[in-house]
Amino acid sequence: MLKSKLRKKILKFRETNNSKNIKLSFNSIFELLKRKSLLKKSIGGYFPVNFEVDDMEILREFKKKKFKISLPVIKKNFDMDFYQWNFDNPLIINKFGIPEPSLKNLIYPDIILVPIVAFDVKLYRLGYGGGYYDRFIEKISKKKPILKIGLALSFQKINNLPVTKYDKKLDYIVTEKYIL
Numbered sequence: 001m002l003k004s005k006l007r008k009k010i011l012k013f014r015e016t017n018n019s020k021n022i023k024l025s026f027n028s029i030f031e032l033l034k035r036k037s038l039l040k041k042s043i044g045g046y047f048p049v050n051f052e053v054d055d056m057e058i059l060r061e062f063k064k065k066k067f068k069i070s071l072p073v074i075k076k077n078f079d080m081d082f083y084q085w086n087f088d089n090p091l092i093i094n095k096f097g098i099p100e101p102s103l104k105n106l107i108y109p110d111i112i113l114v115p116i117v118a119f120d121v122k123l124y125r126l127g128y129g130g131g132y133y134d135r136f137i138e139k140i141s142k143k144k145p146i147l148k149i150g151l152a153l154s155f156q157k158i159n160n161l162p163v164t165k166y167d168k169k170l171d172y173i174v175t176e177k178y179i180l
Contacts, residue, residue, distance in 0.1 A: 003162055007126060010118045010156060011050065018051040022153055022176050026061040029149065029174055033111065038147060042068035044082040044109035047091065047099040052115040053151040059113075060087065070107045072132070073100045080132040082109050108140055114170060116152040120161040123170045123180060125150050137168040147171050154178065 045059040046052070059069050063086070070082040074094050084105040085091075091099035114133055118126040127133055140146050150173040157175075173180040 003126060003129065006158070006162070007117050007129060010126070010158070014117070014153070014156065015051045017155055018053075018153060021051075021054050023057065024053055024055075024151060024174055024176055026058045028179060029058060030061070030065070032149070032172060032174070032179065033147075036147065038110060041110035042070060042107055044070045044072065044107075044112040046113060046115050047071055048115070049098050053153060055113050055151055058151075063087065068107060068109075070109050071099075071101050072136070073104070074098070074132065078131055078135060080136045082107050082112070082136075108143055109146065110144075111147045111149065112136075114148055114150045116150045116156060116173070118156050118158050118161060119150060119152055119170075119173050119180075120158060121180060122161075122163075123150070123173060124161050124163050124167055125152075125170055125173075126161055131166060134166055134168045149174060 043062050045055045048054045063069050069085055071085045072080045073083050074080055083101040084107045085101040090102045092102045094100050116125045117128065137148060148170045150170040152173055152175050154175040154177040
């Protein structure tokens, strides 16, 4: 199945099945980081839209544990960077209708939480099709190691995700039922 058709099908299914905003466990993510010895670092999240897994409570818990929090800002030419953000900082709405930090303090997070449209057991993800996360992962991986954690609901898993040479593999995918 083409990525565009698959994306449309999964997004519709996600809207129907995540209308109650299913939560993921902060503790499962935090335990994963403890095993990787990645405590007291910086984490990049995202502002959830379109029935994505809501990571705001997870980010709030990381803030309590003294992690630096950042959110992505979309730039020209399908580029994206992460900027430090706190829950009391204002957000502005970008051209896609997604809130992003208005204060521009560039940060290269040690860990990023990645929204997912669909995923497979090989840890590849399908996003919205712009390639923003794939380009960001490519760019930051040249500067420093980064842990990439996808957040999804178990029903977003598919058997055979079409993958291209531009698609970047995640390190983990966390769902409400399991961690890959």
